[in-house]
Amino acid sequence: xxTWITLACSLVAAATFAEVPVIEGTGNADGSGFIKVTxxxxxxxxxxxxxxxxxxxxxxxALGNLVSTTGLPSAASSNEADSAARxxxxxxxxxxxxxxxxxxxxxxxxxxxxxxxxxxxxDAVWLVMxxxxxxxxxxxxxxxxxxxxxxxxxxGLNLICAAKTEGYKLSALTVTTPAGTKLRKxxxxxxxxxxxxxxxxxxxxxxxxxxxxxxxxxxxxxDDVAATIPAGTGIWxxxxxxxxxxxxxxxxxxxx
Amino acid sequence: xxxxMFLISGMMLVAASAxxxxxxxxxxxxFYTSGPDTYTDGSAVIPGETYLFVYxxxxxxxxxxxxQGKLLDKDNNAIVGSAQAFVDSKGNIRxxxxxxxxxxxxxPGTFCIVLLDTRVSTxxxxxxxxxxxxxxxxxxxxxxxxxxxxxxxxxxAIGGAxxxxxxxxxxxxxxTDIPALSGIKTDANGNTVLEVExxxxxxxxxxxxxxxxxxxxxxxNAGTITNVNVKGKATVTVPASTTKVRFFKxxxx
Numbered sequence: 001x002x003t004w005i006t007l008a009c010s011l012v013a014a015a016t017f018a019e020v021p022v023i024e025g026t027g028n029a030d031g032s033g034f035i036k037v038t039x040x041x042x043x044x045x046x047x048x049x050x051x052x053x054x055x056x057x058x059x060x061x062a063l064g065n066l067v068s069t070t071g072l073p074s075a076a077s078s079n080e081a082d083s084a085a086r087x088x089x090x091x092x093x094x095x096x097x098x099x100x101x102x103x104x105x106x107x108x109x110x111x112x113x114x115x116x117x118x119x120x121x122x123d124a125v126w127l128v129m130x131x132x133x134x135x136x137x138x139x140x141x142x143x144x145x146x147x148x149x150x151x152x153x154x155x156g157l158n159l160i161c162a163a164k165t166e167g168y169k170l171s172a173l174t175v176t177t178p179a180g181t182k183l184r185k186x187x188x189x190x191x192x193x194x195x196x197x198x199x200x201x202x203x204x205x206x207x208x209x210x211x212x213x214x215x216x217x218x219x220x221x222x223d224d225v226a227a228t229i230p231a232g233t234g235i236w237x238x239x240x241x242x243x244x245x246x247x248x249x250x251x252x253x254x255x256x
Numbered sequence: 257x258x259x260x261m262f263l264i265s266g267m268m269l270v271a272a273s274a275x276x277x278x279x280x281x282x283x284x285x286x287f288y289t290s291g292p293d294t295y296t297d298g299s300a301v302i303p304g305e306t307y308l309f310v311y312x313x314x315x316x317x318x319x320x321x322x323x324q325g326k327l328l329d330k331d332n333n334a335i336v337g338s339a340q341a342f343v344d345s346k347g348n349i350r351x352x353x354x355x356x357x358x359x360x361x362x363x364p365g366t367f368c369i370v371l372l373d374t375r376v377s378t379x380x381x382x383x384x385x386x387x388x389x390x391x392x393x394x395x396x397x398x399x400x401x402x403x404x405x406x407x408x409x410x411x412x413a414i415g416g417a418x419x420x421x422x423x424x425x426x427x428x429x430x431x432t433d434i435p436a437l438s439g440i441k442t443d444a445n446g447n448t449v450l451e452v453e454x455x456x457x458x459x460x461x462x463x464x465x466x467x468x469x470x471x472x473x474x475x476x477n478a479g480t481i482t483n484v485n486v487k488g489k490a491t492v493t494v495p496a497s498t499t500k501v502r503f504f505k506x507x508x509x
Contacts, residue, residue: 031469032437033503034448054438055453070442142440145469145503165469165501231501 034068034142035165035232041131046192046234047087048161049123051143059121061143063087063098064106064114068140073130074102078109085137088126089117090159095126122151122247124159124234141232150248153239161234162249170202170211170226170235174248178204179241183214187245190236197227204240283360285309285336287369291350293341295373300349305341305381307351308370310334310390311363318368323384325372336367435461435506438489446496450479452506455490463492463506467499 032054039045053061067087075084081099087106088095096117097109104114119125127139149163162168170189180186186204189211193199202211213225229235239245287309293301306325311334312318319329327333339354351369370390376383439451455461463479479492494504 031466031503031505032440032450033469033501034440034442036500054440054451055436065439068442070444071446138446140442142442144437165503 032142032144033165034140037139037141037230037232039127039129039137039139040133040195041129041135041137042133043129045127045129045139046124046159046161046236047127047139047141048163048232048234049119049121049125050141050161050163050165050232052121052146053118054144056144059146059149060118061121063089063117063119063125066119066141066143067106067125067127068142069100069105070140072100072137072139074100076102078107078112081109083130085130086128088128089119090125090157092154120151121146121163122149122160124161126159139232148249150246152244152246153237154244155239155242158237158239159234160237160247162229164249165231167228167230169228172249175204175237176246176248178206178211178245179239179243180204181206185240187211187240188238190238191227191229192233192235194227194230200225200227202226283358285356285358285367286353287337287339287351287355287367288353289351289369291344291346291348293348293350293371295375299378301341301371302375302379302381303341303343303349306372306374307339307341308335308372309337309339309354309356310368310370311336312366312368314365316365318370318390321370321372321385321388323386325374325385437504437506440504443493448494448496448502448504450492450494450504450506452490452492461490461506463494463504465494465497465502465504467497467502469501469503 032051035048035050037045037047047067049061049066051061051066052059053065069085072085073083075081078099078101081097084099084101086100086109087098089098098106098117099109101107107114108117129137145165146163151158151160153160162172164172170191173189175187178187180203183203183205186206188201188203190202191197191200200213203214205212237247287307289307295301308321308325310318310327313332316329316332319327319333321327327335336356336358337354339352341349342352343349351371368390370388372385373387374381374383374385435452435454437450438453441449441451443449450463452461452463461480462477464477479494492506494502
């Protein structure tokens with residue numbers, strides 16, 4: 001096409017181009033991805049809200065986007081919800097229940113509406129599976145990665161997680177101003193039991209400025225004995241004070 | 257520095273005199289800027305910087321260039337020439353007067369000047385194309401000559417052309433259709449179905465996947481998007497992985 005176009009000016013010069021072949025797709029500089037969590041039938045698992053919605057400006061994600069329903073038991077209606085995978089979301093005083101509807105995916109048990117509820121990175125929700133341990137399932141949580149994270153915990157029990165994509169220790173977390181001066185009445189972390197580990201509770205030891213298992217002598221700091229929290233799962237945090245506290249990550253939010 | 261977009265100086269423009277070709281059945285096309293040309297940060301264009309002269313088919317638009325300075329919409333755009341910024345006798349840095357002859361019946365579309373930003377330092381060019389700025393002009397009806405020149409402060413081209421106005425784009429700006437993952441799903445076979453937004457039908461994109469976050473150098477090419485039919489969105493299915501975690505990133509090729 002250009003062959004007949006006559007170049008009449010001698011000032012034209014060749015362009016100089018670099019050899020790098022790509023334009024980075026920086027919709028999310030850190031990428032997007034998933035964590036696969038294996039759960040057994042009949043089990044209860046605290047799932048981490050470890051991702052945000054793709055292309056989201058904030059750090060929230062719709063429940064339906066976070067937890068894939070593919071391959072999970074479903075039910076045709078709320079009347080049969082007990083036979084379906086279910087999510088329980090704490091709302092401060094009780095739990096909102098969502099079941100995996102065969103047609104609409106995660107659906108509010110009470111209202112029958114699809115799960116548009118959003119969660120903030122650092123939250124966690126309960127996943128309750130029907131059936132028995134003879135069957136295992138792969139649960140995918142997915143979305144955009146986050147590079148920093150903090151969680152605000154309010155007085156009482158809080159479901160929280162670190163948005164990490166590998167297993168992590170409690171030492172990856174820092175609590176701003178833990179409350180309580182008496183062991184067992186102070187703030188505490190609780191790591192739920194798994195198939196191979198027992199539940200562990202680490203109380204705030206104000207005298208030694210650390211969280212620790214009670215009853216150990218000499219006491220043991222949390223990182224020595226605490227179980228590794230599997231990626232994609234969450235933990236409890238009990239806030240004993242009357243005001244909120246902030247929990248932040250001291251390690252990169254993903255990868256180690 | 258590289259993130260800065262270009263701006264052909266808003267203070268220029270030379271009235272374009274009609275240029276009648278002395279070649280029968282051919283018309284003339286002139287490209288130039290009056291200078292001094294500047295980048296959007298106000299700094300002067302560096303001598304040696306590249307201007308592309310691009311033909312755009314009727315009904316189409318300039319589709320942009322990639323980091324190599326290659327056209328993204330090769331079906332509707334064609335580079336007819338290029339020039340390098342120089343210092344004129346008045347000390348202005350600008351695009352030189354450049355002229356082509358062409359057959360109007362075969363090129364009824366528009367022409368434009370595209371100034372690339374290939375700065376690698378405050379004094380040198382020749383690096384990646386980080387941004388570009390384009391001035392588009394449409395042909396005056398019946399004219400045998402057309403002039404495409406840089407825009408004035410109001411964004412209007414001057415000369416025998418009706419300008420669409422100067423458009424500034426950065427390759428690092430979402431406005432330039434940088435692809436992004438907009439959704440992740442899993443199918444019944446364990447495959448990951450990625451939804452990609454901001455793709456262009458004529459673009460070529462790839463999806464990288466890795467099990468080691470933060471080290472994209474080890475990423476696999478998990479899928480390619482080419483000849484997207486629907487401008488703006490595409491899907492890529494990545495085969496199931498046995499790993500517990502998997503990260504994805506979409507890039508434009």
